[in-house]
Amino acid sequence: MNSFIRFLSSSIGRKYVMAVTGLSLTLFLLVHMAGNLTLYAGNDAFNEYADLLESNPLLPLAEAGLLVLFVVHILFAVLLTGRNKTSRSDKYQSSLGMGAKTVASTTMWITGPVLLVFLVIHIWDFRISKELLDEYDLAQMVVDRLRHPVGFVIYTASIGMVGLHMWHAFQSAFQTLGVAHPRYRSLIQNTGRLITALLVAGFGGIPFYLFFTG
Amino acid sequence: MIQKKNHGDLRIVLEVWRQNGPGAPGAFEEHEVMANEHMSFLELLDVLNEQLVESGRDPFVFEHDCREGICGSCSMTIDGKPHGPRDRTTACQLHMREYRNGDRVRVEPWRANAFPVVKDLMTDRSAFDRIQQAGGYVSINTGSAPDAHAMPVNKENADMAFDAAACIGCGACVAACPNASAMLFTSAKLSQYTLLPQGQPERDQRALGMVDQMDAEGFGNCTNHYECEAACPKGISVTNIARMNREYARATLRRRD
Ligand code: HEM
Ligand code: SF4
Ligand code: FES
Numbered sequence: 001m002n003s004f005i006r007f008l009s010s011s012i013g014r015k016y017v018m019a020v021t022g023l024s025l026t027l028f029l030l031v032h033m034a035g036n037l038t039l040y041a042g043n044d045a046f047n048e049y050a051d052l053l054e055s056n057p058l059l060p061l062a063e064a065g066l067l068v069l070f071v072v073h074i075l076f077a078v079l080l081t082g083r084n085k086t087s088r089s090d091k092y093q094s095s096l097g098m099g100a101k102t103v104a105s106t107t108m109w110i111t112g113p114v115l116l117v118f119l120v121i122h123i124w125d126f127r128i129s130k131e132l133l134d135e136y137d138l139a140q141m142v143v144d145r146l147r148h149p150v151g152f153v154i155y156t157a158s159i160g161m162v163g164l165h166m167w168h169a170f171q172s173a174f175q176t177l178g179v180a181h182p183r184y185r186s187l188i189q190n191t192g193r194l195i196t197a198l199l200v201a202g203f204g205g206i207p208f209y210l211f212f213t214g
Numbered sequence: 215m216i217q218k219k220n221h222g223d224l225r226i227v228l229e230v231w232r233q234n235g236p237g238a239p240g241a242f243e244e245h246e247v248m249a250n251e252h253m254s255f256l257e258l259l260d261v262l263n264e265q266l267v268e269s270g271r272d273p274f275v276f277e278h279d280c281r282e283g284i285c286g287s288c289s290m291t292i293d294g295k296p297h298g299p300r301d302r303t304t305a306c307q308l309h310m311r312e313y314r315n316g317d318r319v320r321v322e323p324w325r326a327n328a329f330p331v332v333k334d335l336m337t338d339r340s341a342f343d344r345i346q347q348a349g350g351y352v353s354i355n356t357g358s359a360p361d362a363h364a365m366p367v368n369k370e371n372a373d374m375a376f377d378a379a380a381c382i383g384c385g386a387c388v389a390a391c392p393n394a395s396a397m398l399f400t401s402a403k404l405s406q407y408t409l410l411p412q413g414q415p416e417r418d419q420r421a422l423g424m425v426d427q428m429d430a431e432g433f434g435n436c437t438n439h440y441e442c443e444a445a446c447p448k449g450i451s452v453t454n455i456a457r458m459n460r461e462y463a464r465a466t467l468r469r470r471d
Contacts, residue, residue, distance in 0.1 A: 003469045011397075011435040012425055012462045080435050084393035087327055087434035093231075093242065094294035094320045098390050098444035105439045106392065172438040178460030180453050 011083075014076050019173035021073035026170065026195065028066060029162070033202035040209070043139035050138045074116060081109045104168035111165040118158035146207045147214040155207045163200040170195055222251040224315045228262060230274050231322040236330040236338075242320065251311035255298060256281060256288060258310060259321075276335040281306040283447065286382035289389070290335045291322050296386035296445045304384065304447045324385050326394035328432045339385050341431040342399060346383075349423035350403040352412050371409045378405035380448040390445030393434030398442035400428045401458035402450045408461060418465035425462050 007013035038049040053059060104111075125145055130136045145151040170192025174180065179188070226249050233240030247262045256278050263273035279285040288305040292298035298308045313319065321335065329337040379402075387398035404424055407413030413420070436455060443452045 002471060003466050007463075007466045010425060010462070011395075011429050011433075012459050013466070015435060015459070016463060080437070084395075084434040084437065087394040087432060088325055089327055090240075090325050090331075092291065092294060092325050093322055094291070096291070096294045096390065096392070098295060098441045100441045100444040101392060101439035105437065108437065168438070175438050175452065175456050176436075176459060178456045178463065180456030182453060185453075 011080075014080055015176045017072060017076045018080065019176040021069050021076070022169055023173050024069050025073060026166065028069070029199055029203075030195065033199055036206055037202060039139065039142065039206055043137070043143070046139040046142070047137065070119070074112070077109070077112050085109075102168060104164045105172070107164060108168060111161045114161050115158065115165060118154070118161065121154060122158075142206075143210055143214070146210040152207050152211045156204060159200055159204040159207075162203065163196055166192070166196040166199060220250065222311075224249045224251060224310060224313060224317070226258065226310070226313060227316070227318040228258070229318065229320045230259075230262070230335070232274065232334055233323075233331050235333060238331075240331070242322075249310045249313070251309065251313075253310045254281065254306055255292065255308040255310065256306045274335060275333040277337075278306060283307040284382060286384035289324050289337060289339070289385055291324060291389055293320050296324065296389040297384070297447050302447055302449050304382075307447075324389035326385075326388050326433065328394065328396065329385060329388060337385070339383070341433070342383050342385065342396070344431065345396065345400055345424050345427045346403055348427035349416065349420035350407070351416075352407055353416065354412055365411050367410060375406050375409040378402045378409070378450065378454055381406075381446075381450050382448060384447060386445045386447060387442035387450070388433065390441045391434065391436075392439055392441060393437055395436045395442070396428050396431070396433040397436040397455045397458065398446060398450055398452065400424050401454035404458050404461060405454045408457070417461070418468050421458065421461040421465040422469065425458070 008017065035049055035053070036046075039046045126138065126141065130138065130141070146155060171185075171189045174184075174188045226247050228245050228247055229242040230245065231240055232243045245262055245265070247258060247265070249258045249261065253261070256276070259274065259276055266273050277287040277289060279287045281288075283304040283306060286304075288297075290297070290305050292305065292308070297303060297305045298312070300308050300312055323329075323331050323335045324337045324339075326337075328341045329339055332338050381399060381402035383399065383403075385399070388394055388396050391398075404420060407420060408417055438452075440452050443450065
């Protein structure tokens with residue numbers, strides 16, 4: 001136990017936690033995205049899929065697990081970023097840069113919190129608000145939300161944020177976990193790009209489809 | 215006296231950071247220096263300092279020793295790049311032929327809380343020494359040179375250890391890192407032993423000791439921008455950081471207390 005706590009207080013241990021929770025969340029996003037695709041088959045198909053999920057007795061457990069993943073990921077993001085923002089009090093007077101960092105890598109601490117704000121909106125929209133209704137048509141709720149210009153903008157912009165976050169995150173997590181053999185480096189990088197593209201296209205296609213066909 | 219303009223002469227406008235001590239306020243001072251394209255960047259600073267001394271002013275303090283790219287002392291950030299614009303080149307090996315007549319060049323120290331400014335461009339990098347002392351060694355009896363075949367080492371590991379051992383401890387990785395992280399340095403110093411049979415007895419102790427010391431010194435955490443690798447004058451690879459992360463996790467699992 002002691003050694004575990006020491007690990008979690010170290011820079012590398014904390015990065016491990018970020019990587020493990022981040023990759024688990026990535027897996028969740030992929031499954032979530034695949035489920036959303038049922039919407040292309042019509043409202044009924046989507047609702048059927050939602051019913052199937054909701055009737056699963058293990059759903060509350062999965063939701064609790066997901067909540068823990070998010071909370072831990074965010075908590076450690078705060079710890080790591082806090083330290084990183086205070087390790088150089090006297091700033092450079094010229095703009096520092098060797099050309100290796102990217103827009104995605106330097107905005108992780110911005111895209112992350114933006115995703116948190118989105119998460120709150122998203123959970124309100126499709127998870128909490130239906131608890132307050134006696135009867136609801138989830139597919140119709142999604143359609144109404146995404147056909148509204150405000151909803152459309154919030155959702156498409158947030159999917160862009162997921163894309164930026166993931167562009168850096170996937171290969172970064174493998175490097176953190178120590179999987180960085182030169183032989184696998186480009187395989188991991190390309191897998192990350194593919195997953196990012198899949199997520200952006202899969203999630204992002206739906207608001208565009210609904211908004212421009214509505 | 216009128217100086218004859220020689221072929222290859224360059225007029226350089228230098229903005230150099232002046233700071234009287236740790237925590238003191240600092241500012242750039244502007245000076246014009248006549249350089250020649252054959253000079254190294256440090257020789258340019260020598261010329262500037264000579265001018266300053268002759269006119270009764272304080273020279274700029276900057277660190278230097280070997281002037282051939284092996285000691286790691288010549289720490290300075292030139293136009294936002296640690297060791298200047300040339301790839302895999304220390305400031306002492308940077309030559310003025312990289313510049314054009316009339317160029318304006320800005321020189322400032324490494325900036326990281328773990329590397330406090332001693333004066334002007336000179337920083338205190340003893341945090342690196344303490345990381346090294348926390349595990350960057352092997353406790354074998356060196357004695358006289360053993361027979362080459364007494365301890366077999368596979369070629370791939372020998373090469374990787376040699377590459378890691380090329381680190382000169384200059385601190386450019388910290389200086390270049392957006393988080394002022396020391397993970398490239400620490401991982402190089404860890405890898406050079408951990409990859410070799412001689413490094414096995416203290417393997418776990420080394421990983422735990424060096425990483426914990428690195429954290430205690432106040433460096434930031436790596437977020438995998440890989441700016442360090444791009445800045446490193448010795449081309450140390452970030453695969454060393456991945457190895458260090460593995461080693462630290464492994465040592466944690468194996469520790470008994
Ligand atoms: C939508 C789901 C999310 C996924 C799939 C995800 C995934 C990831 C992954 C895989 C990493 C890379 C870890 C590493 O470099 O080792 C990461 C890093 C990071 N995440 Fe997330 N994340 C998500 C949401 C969030 C949220 C809500 C926040 C903050 C409030 C956040 C903040 C960060 C930060 C700051 C980092 C960089 C940490 C570092 O490298 O030190 N993420 N994320
Ligand atoms: S890893 Fe490279 S940049 Fe860092 S101290 Fe060693 S030689 Fe310098
Ligand atoms: S003075 Fe020794 S490396 Fe530059």
